[in-house]
Amino acid sequence: MSFDYDLFVIGGGSGGVRAARIAAGQHGARVALAEESRMGGTCVIRGCVPKKLMVFASSARGLAEEAHGYGWLEASAGAFSWPDFHGKLNLELDRLERAYTAGLDQAGVDIFLQRARVADAHTVELADGSRKSAKHILIAAGGRPQRPDIPGAELGMVSDDLFLMDSLPRRALIIGGGFIACEFACILQGLGVETTLNYRGNAVLRGFDGETRDLMTRQLGSNGIDLRLGLSPTGLARDGDGRIRVSFDDDSHDEFDAVIFATGRAPYTGGLGLAEAGVRLQPNGAVEVDDWSQTSVPSIFAVGDVTNRVNLTPVAIREGHSFADTVFGGIPRKMDHSLVAHAVYTRPHELGGVGMTEDEAKKRGGVDIYATTFRPMRSAFAGSPAQVMMKLIVCSETDRVLGCHIFGPEAGEMIQLVAIPITMGATKADFDATIAVHPTMAEEMVTMRQPTRRHHHAEAAE
Ligand code: NDP
Secondary structure (H helix, E strand, O other): OOOOOOEEEOOHHHHHHHHHHHHHOOOOOOEEEEEOOOOOOOHHHHHHHHHHHHHHHHHHHHHHHHHOOOOOOOOOOOOOOHHHHHHHHHHHHHHHHHHHHEEEEEEEEOOOOOOOOEEEEOEEEEEEOOOOEEEEEEEEEOOEOOOOOOOOOOOOEEEEOOOOOOOOOEOOOOOEEHHHHHHHHHHHHHHHOOOEEEEOOOOOOOOOOHHHHHHHHHHHOOOOEEEEEEEEEEEEEEOOOEEEEEEEEOOOOEEEEEEOOOOOEEEOOOOOOOOOOOOOOOOOOOOOOOOOOOOOOEEEEEEEHOOOOOHHHHHHHHHHHHHHHHHHHOOOOOOOOOOEEEEEOOOOOOOEEEEEHHHHHHHHEEEEEEEEOOOHHHHHHOOOOOEEEEEEEOOOOEEEEOOOOOEEEEEHHHHHHHHHHHHHEEEEHHHHHOOOOOOOOHHHHOOOOOOOOOOOOOOOEE
16 A cells, blocks of 8 residues: 655654754655644643753843852842843744754754644644645644633633733742742742742652652742742632632632643643544553554654653653664664653752652661761852752662762753663762762762661651
8 A cells, every 4th residue: 555655744843853854854754744834843842942952041130149149249140131032042943843843854854834633543633734644643743731710710821822922920839849840939939929839748749759849849939939838729710900809718818920831731632633543641641552552543643742651752752863863773772760860950950860769768767878968068168058059869689770869050961861870770889989079969879878868668658
């Protein structure tokens, strides 16, 4: 049977673009890709990239304050102009979008800038009504922010909207305690917005290492962010003066110029025709796939956030690449999701982690914890009480390092490098054999000699 294409990709984000480029450019497949919005997807257009640039913009005030501690009398970040920054940001995103499109063009991929849906196991229907047949279809449609089901939720923004604001709000409420809530609370506060963070638990970042969660929660408070923990919003309503009145389940209420829901993301599979084509979906809409990213329909594959495995850009890229190599390059490659490092880009300290957390170690047993907490030279000299934490989780029996968690400046950069030996199976003895680089914060990684504590036996899960 002949098809229009060997591969039709739905979604021009990190996973879809990588799969299309490798399949066409390296393995000679005839490939088409449909994108309904802007090429580059969440990471490039409304996620990691613009967010990180906003993190840099919001860091200026902290750096100026630190300069005071080093004797700079006039150091000041001055006044921040959102329009100036935003204009420049948009130019950068336009440039990246063009680069993504050029990469696909060079690989010979046909691009359809419109919505596509699956019509059957080998057919894609485009928004203009045309149909394309393909031997394989790849679903890489990503995820979308979700709002809680409370009255007036439509009055709140989601992370996508933050990159489109014409001006900064004077007073903002962020709801949630995950990656986006923590990062944007620091960004907005750093840019001069009076920021409140509401999280339903008592320490942000559920699922992360407990000590880093506590340090992050404390850092948010010491940044001047108004933390409202242990309560949930019950409704939003527009006030006469245009502000948003938010009610909480402890019967309190408050008014804000902007409310931002950072309450998680959901796979973007609605209306894609997947269930009708026989593709099995999970209750939350995620596409069910096996280790090869293959769905219950053999000709249809899925990668990235739409599968709700590990929802991070580099994972989607690797999944897309592995899929293309396996199906079109004759190089069978599975994605290993077991040791994926992550970072939360807050200020002044970031959080970086890879592998087992101490809570997981307690449940497993047979684990030694090496941990150190200290005031780093640079900020301590400037008078800051901020503390760094570094932790290694080590198997007592094999000496293998099972996890590493860092809370400190540039922890994202550090965890990327520590993730290499850990992925290679390094032991604590390998870390100890490494000569320190002095004076750095990271030298603590190779100088922790005695376990701080040991979890000999498996503890019952809480
Ligand atoms: P997360 O899943 O990280 O966090 C969602 C937060 O919202 C949790 O604190 C959760 O609380 C809370 N929540 C969920 N539902 C409700 C509700 N109904 N009412 C009140 N609170 C609620 O999602 P994010 O939106 O922060 O980020 C989405 C994903 O994007 C992340 O999982 C990550 O994969 C990716 N991302 C990665 C970044 C990075 O790599 N630096 C940066 C930003 C995003 P609870 O914990 O109690 O369930």
